[in-house]
Amino acid sequence: MNDMTIPNPDQATRVPPPAPLGMLAELTHRCPLSCPYCSNPVELDKRSGELDTETWKRVFSEAAAMGVLHLHLSGGEPTARKDIVELTAHAVKVGLYTNLITSGIGVAREKLEELADAGLDHVQLSIQDALPDNADKIAGLKGAHEKKRVFAGWVLELGLPLTINAVIHRGNIENIEALVSMALEFGARRVEIAHSQYYGWALENRDMLMPTREQVMRAAATVDRLREELEGKLVIDAVVPDYYARRPKPCVGGWGKQSLNVTPQGKVLPCHAAETIEHLQFDYVTEKSLSEIWAHGSAFEAYRGTSWMKEPCTSCPRKEIDFGGCRCQALAITGDPRNADPACSLSPFHAKITSLAMKSAAKEGTDYIYRRFGARPGAARVEITRNNAPV
Amino acid sequence: MTDVASTATPKLPRGVRLRRDEVRDEWLLLAPERVLKPDAIAVKVLELCDGVRTVEGIVDELAAAYAAPREQIETDVKKMLEDLANKRVLDLA
Ligand code: SF4
Ligand code: SF4
Numbered sequence: 001m002n003d004m005t006i007p008n009p010d011q012a013t014r015v016p017p018p019a020p021l022g023m024l025a026e027l028t029h030r031c032p033l034s035c036p037y038c039s040n041p042v043e044l045d046k047r048s049g050e051l052d053t054e055t056w057k058r059v060f061s062e063a064a065a066m067g068v069l070h071l072h073l074s075g076g077e078p079t080a081r082k083d084i085v086e087l088t089a090h091a092v093k094v095g096l097y098t099n100l101i102t103s104g105i106g107v108a109r110e111k112l113e114e115l116a117d118a119g120l121d122h123v124q125l126s127i128q129d130a131l132p133d134n135a136d137k138i139a140g141l142k143g144a145h146e147k148k149r150v151f152a153g154w155v156l157e158l159g160l161p162l163t164i165n166a167v168i169h170r171g172n173i174e175n176i177e178a179l180v181s182m183a184l185e186f187g188a189r190r191v192e193i194a195h196s197q198y199y200g201w202a203l204e205n206r207d208m209l210m211p212t213r214e215q216v217m218r219a220a221a222t223v224d225r226l227r228e229e230l231e232g233k234l235v236i237d238a239v240v241p242d243y244y245a246r247r248p249k250p251c252v253g254g255w256g257k258q259s260l261n262v263t264p265q266g267k268v269l270p271c272h273a274a275e276t277i278e279h280l281q282f283d284y285v286t287e288k289s290l291s292e293i294w295a296h297g298s299a300f301e302a303y304r305g306t307s308w309m310k311e312p313c314t315s316c317p318r319k320e321i322d323f324g325g326c327r328c329q330a331l332a333i334t335g336d337p338r339n340a341d342p343a344c345s346l347s348p349f350h351a352k353i354t355s356l357a358m359k360s361a362a363k364e365g366t367d368y369i370y371r372r373f374g375a376r377p378g379a380a381r382v383e384i385t386r387n388n389a390p391v
Numbered sequence: 392m393t394d395v396a397s398t399a400t401p402k403l404p405r406g407v408r409l410r411r412d413e414v415r416d417e418w419l420l421l422a423p424e425r426v427l428k429p430d431a432i433a434v435k436v437l438e439l440c441d442g443v444r445t446v447e448g449i450v451d452e453l454a455a456a457y458a459a460p461r462e463q464i465e466t467d468v469k470k471m472l473e474d475l476a477n478k479r480v481l482d483l484a
Contacts, residue, residue: 019414067414069421097421122406122423161406163423189479190423232477
């Protein structure tokens with residue numbers, strides 16, 4: 001039995017793409033927390049523009065019919081939607097595997113019980129650190145950590161499987177072992193040690209988040225050791241940090257190949273950061289069917305397959321493996337989304353990303369710019385421009 | 392490592408689902424962030440993992456169904472169950 005990769009890696013660009021495996025439904029951008037590493041866009045969607053219940057249900061039905069297997073109910077905080085139980089029940093009914101990605105804050109026990117009764121398959125709970133005070137500081141809310149502990153207890157009592165997700169950055173990277181112990185203590189079967197990716201709010205905060213190369217190396221060794229020690233008890237999945245890598249990750253498993261994202265307003269994205277590529281045109285579920293957008297949407301076609309690539313990717317034997325890495329990162333650092341992800345050491349911009357990382361890592365302090373509605377959009381632009389400047 | 396006892400009664404925990412995928416025309420085992428592709432025999436084994444049957448019982452049933460040497464089947468089944476338990480997609484208890 002093998003972990004499945006999408007069948008048919010040799011699909012040409014224009015023939016209908018294989019069905020997506022997963023869909024991330026960003027039900028709302030509202031969230032009681034304000035994590036500085038949040039990958040949500042700096043300009044958050046407002047509640048007034050959110051899709052209504054019936055539209056989400058239709059989208060879930062369409063997704064299931066297309067072949068989507070996993071549905072990630074996310075946000076923001078998905079339980080901030082009043083119709084979360086109804087939406088979950090519908091997703092279960094149409095055969096989707098439902099995963100609730102939650103902060104655990106502001107969710108009443110009764111609500112969680114209703115979700116369990118509706119057939120929710122899995123809960124993924126974020127924790128910010130193993131040290132409660134620091135965790136609360138990162139989340140931007142006092143007492144948040146303790147509430148999460150209580151929430152995790154309810155998840156177990158209700159017999160739901162739990163994954164703990166910890167986004168790793170300078171402010172908690174030394175506590176990975178304690179984070180993993182905490183995941184065990186919370187009763188998780190799986191933990192994600194996910195190094196912060198620098199999009200959205202995280203890019204704003206890069207100087208406050210970036211660890212040093214030594215920290216990253218030590219963290220990787222710790223994860224390897226723990227994975228071995230805890231085999232059969234806890235599954236540890238790690239998202240490796242990009243900026244110090246030699247080869248990029250296959251971002252979202254390949255653009256328009258395995259997964260899609262729907263924003264609170266119904267915009268369909270190939271990856272959650274795709275909106276940073278400003279010349280792309282995105283379709284809305286309110287205007288077209290999901291399958292039409294997936295198969296023919298111009299944003300999906302833009303970087304699907306390999307024909308859009310430039311050197312060094314065009315002639316690289318890894319091009320069907322990592323698909324040239326992340327388009328958004330290529331744009332943010334090199335100015336052209338068709339370039340190889342600068343995380344790749346074959347990219348002429350590789351030295352730049354390494355030096356950006358080292359410069360950010362050398363900064364002191366954790367004076368986070370907290371994620372919130374209408375916060376400093378002007379500052380955001382300045383920050384991004386600076387990234388594009390030669391280093 | 393997990394040693395699979397013959398008396399264990401394996402079952403798929405909540406959050407792991409064996410399902411027929413009509414779009415791709417194949418069997419899938421869905422788990423958190425994972426899609427596993429069981430072959431025909433693995434599907435047969437998984438269908439028997441109901442938390443009531445013992446590993447021993449499952450092996451007996453398969454040996455009868457496939458007219459294959461029991462020992463061979465036992466090794467294969469235990470190996471598979473152990474592998475799935477290590478991935479936390481199967482409960483052995
Ligand atoms: S990362 Fe933090 S702020 Fe962003 S949606 Fe998740 S919990 Fe909310
Ligand atoms: S050159 Fe392009 S395809 Fe090759 S490893 Fe680097 S990013 Fe991947």
